[in-house]
Amino acid sequence: MTDVLAQLRALRAGDLPTHGGRTLAYVYDSGIDGLDELAASAHALASSANGLDPTAFPSLLRIENDLVAAAGRLLGGGVGAVTSGGTESCLLSVLAAREGRPDIAEPNLVLPSTAHAAFHKAAHLFRVRAKVVPVDPETFRADPEAMAAAIDDSTVLVVASAPSYAHGVLDPVEAIAAAAAARGVRMHVDACIGGWVLPYFRRLGRTVPEFGFGVEGVTSVSVDLHKYAYCPKGVSVLLHRDPDLRRGHYFASARWPGYTMLNTTIQSTRSGGPLAAAWAVLRTIGDEGYLRLAEHTLAAVGEIREGIEAIGGLRVLGDPGSTLIAFTGGEGFDMFTVADEMRERGWYVQPQFAFESSPVNLHLTITAANRGSEAEFLADLAASVAAARTAGPVTVDPDVAAFIAALDPETLTADEFSGLLTAAGLTGGGALPTRMAGINALLAEAAPALRERLLLEFLGGLYRPS
Incomplete structure (x- = not known):
């Protein structure tokens, strides 16, 4: 047993670090000592329990209801389901919308071009046509008038982001929701990243437009607990305004000789481990703890953004309103080379390819763990830009x-x-x-x-x- 764990540790040694704030994509680190051990213990206690049948494992029913209620308190209520992650939550929002309109033979969903790729996956899987609307070329926010114009009699869902992943900007949810409501169409807010942290930013005095169920016309919202609730992967919550809207992603089948299959999500068997781990983390950190983590994150975002804008040749894209920053560079050096240079210095920043008006850029996901290391990060970024200038642009024949x-x-x-x-x-x-x-x-x-x-x-x- 010891040898197996040693082998696993050896394999993990080649991965990006998941703690310390040096991997600015994919991972979310609270920086709280002992939280991993707590989550692992909670996971072990419930990992053999199966969320497939809440009557057999009522503890998981209680835990799931508690997680949904916690998300609802931040986002204005609703009923919901716990999923395996943001992609599954987005998939289910599309599925529920499609199933809610069986009269439409060829349904479509309207989404801004910055919406997460999960919605394109949903369109592919569920045979719903994606009508992609270009965003404002300067702000990268969805254009409410263009979104409204794209809605037609076959539209079953309209999507907005709070924030969008690529640039960290918040779409004008209220205007888009009003347009959807005027046509009697459901409206989903992808708040997988911002849903847990932005309400705390608002409490800290940051101006954050309403994006949850406080906005008339919003019918569903997704929020990932394994992001800024700092829970282990993968736990997300999909909230609906009422049970009728949720019913479309439930599934039942009694058309075989076995047990009647009942599913609230795409999965059938679901380990209780992730749910229990998330429940333990939420109860341990608590409301005041999340407020402090949001304060650390907000401070780190502000300092890093200001530092990036002070480095010659770099430019922040749009006006990020959350925890994500995308920045590009001027002529004379290559942003892909900057990413390589940062990797050499022990930081992972995520390259993003050019798309529409968005040029090649580097993406940062900033967490509470980045507080205190901003100066080191910015010094290494400045040095990486200088090294990229020396190396010159990367050219393709x-x-x-x-x-x-x-x-x-x-x-x-x-x-x-x-x-x-x-x-x-x-x-x-x-x-x-x-x-x-x-x-x-x-x-x-x-x-x-x-x-x-x-x-x-x-x-x-x-x-x-x-």
């Missing part, structure tokens, strides 16, 4: 760029894809090079559909037994 631009991902063969992956440096048994700037620059030349296919082929190569 014009002939290679033209070749990539002419490719059709629908007609390429497996061998041709293999050659492209090799050209992009995405080979070596799934191993990536330490520095990614050249690969990212090449991928940036590919249209989104081709980039998707290339990376899916690479992903398929990663998931092969050794």
Whole structure:
């Protein structure tokens, strides 16, 4: 048993750090000593319990109701369900909306181009057409008038973000909800990131527009507890304004000889471990604890944003209103190289490709754990920009760029894809090079559909037994 754990620790040594605030994407760190151990103990107590049947495991029913109630207190009420994460919550919001309008043969959902990719996944899985509306090219916020114009008689759901992931800006929820309500259409607010922290920002004096059920026309809201509630992954809550709206993502089947299958989410069997861990974390941190964590986060966001804007050549995109910052650079250096240089200095910042008016940029997810290390981060960022200037821009051979631009991902063969992956440096048994700037620059030349296919082929190569 000891040897197995030692092997696991050895495997984990190659991962990005999940504590200390040095990985500014994917992870959320409260910085509270002992919280991981508490969550692990709670998880172990309930990991063998199965949320499939609340009559068999009433403890999980109580825990889930407590988690939903806690989210409802922050977001204005509602009924809900606990899911495995933000993507499942978003999927279920689309499913419930589709099932709520069985009279519509070809339903669609209206979403801003900055909405999370989970909604495109939902559209794909549930055969709902996504009507994507461009956002304001300067603020990156959804355009309420354009959103309203996109709603038609087949629209079953309208989506807004609080905030959007890419730029950390809040969409004008009230205006969008009013447009949806005027057409009798449901409106979902993706507050997976902001839903737990923005209400506390408001209590700290930050101006935060209402985005929950206090807005007339909002019919559902999602919030992830494994983000700014600092619970272990994966726990999210999908709230609906009333039980009738929720019913569409419930599932029942008595059409077989076994037990009558009843599901509140996409999953059937659900370990009680994540629910118990989240319940323990929420009760331990408490309302005042979350207020203090929000205060630390807000201070870190302000200091880091101000520091970025003071570094020559860098520019923050939009006007971030939450905990996420995206910034780009000027001519003379490459942002992908900046990301590589930051990795060399022990920081992970997330590169984002250009899309519509949003240029290549670096994304930061700032948490309470970043408080106190802002000066170190900014000093390393300034040094990384200087190193990128010295290295110069990353260039792609014009002939290679033209070749990539002419490719059709629908007609390429497996061998041709293999050659492209090799050209992009995405080979070596799934191993990536330490520095990614050249690969990212090449991928940036590919249209989104081709980039998707290339990376899916690479992903398929990663998931092969050794």
